[in-house]
Amino acid sequence: MILKRWLVGDPLKTTQASHERLSKTLALAIFSSNAISSVAYASEEILLVLILAGTAAVAWSIPVSLAILFLVLVLTISYRQIIYEYPEGGGAYIVARSNLGDVPALIAAAALMIDYVLTVAVSVAAGVAALTSAIPSLFIHREALGLVAILFIVVMNLRGVRESGKFFAIPTYLAIGALGLLVVIGTVQSFFSSGAVPPPASPGGPGGEMENLTLFLILRSFAAGCSAVTGMEVISNGVKAFRHPESKNAATTMIWMSAILASLFIGISWMAYHHGILAKVDETVVSQLARLTFGSGAIYYAVQIGTMTLLVLAANSAFAGFPHLASILARDGFMPHQMATFGDRLVFSNGIIILGFFACLLLVLFQGNTHALIPLYAIGVFVSFTLSQAGMVKRWLVKKGVHWRKKLIVNGVGAVTTGIATVIIASTKFMQGAWIVFLLVAVLILMFRGIRSHYKAVSEQITLDRRGQRPPMPRRNIVIIPISGVNRAVVRAVDYARSRPGEIRAVFVDLDPEESAKVKIQWAQWGCGVNLIALPSPYRSVLGSLLDYIEGILEKEPDTWVNVVIPEILPARWWQNILHNQRALLLKASLLFKDRVILTDVPFHLAR
């Protein structure tokens, strides 16, 4: 408990924090880290695919980057419409559910949950890559560094750092500034210099063998680059957090975010092409560019640290999104109810720990390698993009309203574009890991539906019927006090039981005739006339004999309930519990699931 308090801090009063609305400047910082941070790896992923067809193919990185820029544009315009239409927050799950129905909504939800886990894993892996590019000696420790980073984020979130999100604004802007400086200076330089380093006549991919520059390869590089647009949906989820007028402010912030993302992304892609920079195993493309532009001095380190910070903040943002989505799902009955009680710190902690655990698992399985994780990443995001856009299309068709045709066309273009991108990503990455995502989506949907049908069955069973019939109560009530000797705790339990109606029986298990005789003599003095029953014990098992006795009563007398009153001796220090109460605990665990058994603990606290 002390350790927990130290790590997690005292509970926070959340009422005030949630009433504070965000200015556009603050909101941009908080909501954009996820989207903008992807510039750290997106250009590199494009190059990594193209290089398979040799250095000449790298020229294709520019058209591919422009195609992705087009995606950014389409998504920005389409999401602005969602922001206006869903001022309460329009995540893919909500949009799909309100327009398309349960199954598409659950697909979106499953895709998003997987996406949150991947956001953490990919961002942390890329953040560690930014660090190890600057300090190559750390490269061999990248897996451990990633795990430490996730644990750090988990602990910070358990401490409730999410509430104080505004403290993140400064590092976010510093990081964007550092990357912006790199892109501006680098691009200006590039116009005044010829391509500084001529691309070496590399024979192709890491294995040395070379692929042909097919359309499939170009589509694969496009699919890899699509990781650039992940996180663009974040603002549409958080419209409620903006100052009045919420939707308008959110829409403006969306444009700013997209503009920053687009210029950083295309700038990095251009510079990488211009300087003929290739992806290396142990240094990121951004790091190589920063080294080329600024040398290995202070500004270089600022860019690397900024990149790393941005990526860690992106991972952090998933820790806000995951429990939020889980709570919406729980409200609709698709996740355990306890996820819906968002304010309960203990419950919220579960979401954080679950997300952290799976992100760590992914990081270990993929050995902290960003490139290995990327094929799984974009697919979930694009499935949810497509489903929200399709939902909006359906909405305009049904709802109509002002300018609905124009809006329909915007979201229609969005749906078709993201749909095509989804198909490209799914087909080019299927064998590389996208199949895992499809499988997981299916498993999650089965889980969601199973949970809901269980809750429905429960609700049918516990709902009170209109005729006012109360559930049956016992005709007869037997109080059983299991004892192993006569002491103050037992006497208190007997006194408690005697203050209530019902037949009382103290029972003890006869293991040793000598001990039993002693108990009987003491009982004569202290038992207050309560019956004492000695149970035989063929298996020498105290627990077994007690359970047999209680089950015997329940079987013989179907109208009788048994109230088991357990005298519990509670030690002064928690670790002393291993010396006590093992049997009481086992007894309680065995009895809890029996019908017609009511359990009562009567405590006796020790002072030392």
Add this chain to the structure above:
Amino acid sequence: MILKRWLVGDPLKTTQASHERLSKTLALAIFSSNAISSVAYASEEILLVLILAGTAAVAWSIPVSLAILFLVLVLTISYRQIIYEYPEGGGAYIVARSNLGDVPALIAAAALMIDYVLTVAVSVAAGVAALTSAIPSLFIHREALGLVAILFIVVMNLRGVRESGKFFAIPTYLAIGALGLLVVIGTVQSFFSSGAVPPPASPGGPGGEMENLTLFLILRSFAAGCSAVTGMEVISNGVKAFRHPESKNAATTMIWMSAILASLFIGISWMAYHHGILAKVDETVVSQLARLTFGSGAIYYAVQIGTMTLLVLAANSAFAGFPHLASILARDGFMPHQMATFGDRLVFSNGIIILGFFACLLLVLFQGNTHALIPLYAIGVFVSFTLSQAGMVKRWLVKKGVHWRKKLIVNGVGAVTTGIATVIIASTKFMQGAWIVFLLVAVLILMFRGIRSHYKAVSEQITLDRRGQRPPMPRRNIVIIPISGVNRAVVRAVDYARSRPGEIRAVFVDLDPEESAKVKIQWAQWGCGVNLIALPSPYRSVLGSLLDYIEGILEKEPDTWVNVVIPEILPARWWQNILHNQRALLLKASLLFKDRVILTDVPFHLAR
């Protein structure tokens, strides 16, 4: 539960098994595996030390073996006296406690507990060595094989295999037969052949450097060989299990066991010397001898399998001894009471799992290497030997009786001999690991004493005083029913509470005004006039608000007890519990340790 049943089997009726007395033939098989199995490694350990001074020093293995033979003789005679004197079972702890007092007894007990763990680890490591000698390709997997073997023994013991110990008689006799055949045929051969393989002019130890043949080295080889006599005390613990006349039968069996042990041990030492066999890393001495004698045919494999079986059975025997010792210690208040209820299967399982865990830990720490474990092994055994013999000496001095002088001399010789051996082992092996044992003994003794003083403090606090004063009961009793909605489970809890005296309050935490209004309306219909209190929740924490409320009552009204009645919805299948009762469980866990709080569970069982 299904998995557990499958692994562990249905509970066994132990009453009959414990009344069955063992014939001498059966007892020999059951009690001797521990002692006799040590011939598999003892001779090898002697050679391993002597070879450090070069191949010529190996000749010393014969005098060293004879010295150990003398130890076997002394122990046999001394232990026969213990068997006659303690027909109820005379383990070192019992003998030391009844004659020497608490501290020596606790030293013996700690040494024995460590010894049990080491018996499992050493026997399994040696058993795996027997296997990998026959099948060299398994050598790299020896650690994993050892862990699997321990897990297998643990599972078998959880299944209650100990009760059916007689099924072990056949493999034990087969194993003894196989080793006996090896010794008889090998020895006969050796008299008709000259030393077949001349010892190669080896430069000494594994590092190549050679030590001088000092007295210290010879004593070290003696200490290493002392592992041969481990397990000789087993019969004296189990006298009760023999048929009438118990002590006489046990004493006869002891002689048989010692005779087998002595002849196998000296035979193997002699053959190893005669054939100039040296210890190898990947093949045991016994395996080399068996190969020389029988070739690599079926008989060779029979010897190896027999050796392995014997060693596994030796490890298995520790799983009977450890819980038995723990139960005696618990009876005297030095271990948690639950260890004393020997027949309770659940409790007995704890001992098995603890022993298995520590044995696995040792095996992993020492990488499944018998030779690395041996230095820790004999020291505990010899400490307990010395303490029992010293205890017997004290006994004869105090009790006297018939022939007491003769008996005093026998145990006196035993005490001095084992005492000298203990000093030799401790001094020659101290740096190689014996210090760990001394440290652990000290830690265990502190633990034993801490446990006893805790129990003493508890007993003082719970014992009823002679004046007949009962512990105070509450002047006032408030019944609190925490609810989150109105349903059949809640109604049942209310009906239960209403059937008892005391003021009743239903409380719910006000999270959502709409929901609260609904609860209030339903309560008007179903609440039967019971007060409904809505608790504010500044932190949106249901649990926190409830705890604050209950703590508030306890603080304000020091004479009032609070009875918390929890309506529990219990699902039809166990895994559905993760969808329910999280909060009830947390509430119970938080309230259990509060003074003046009585907890009652009112169950509502779901049918599906």
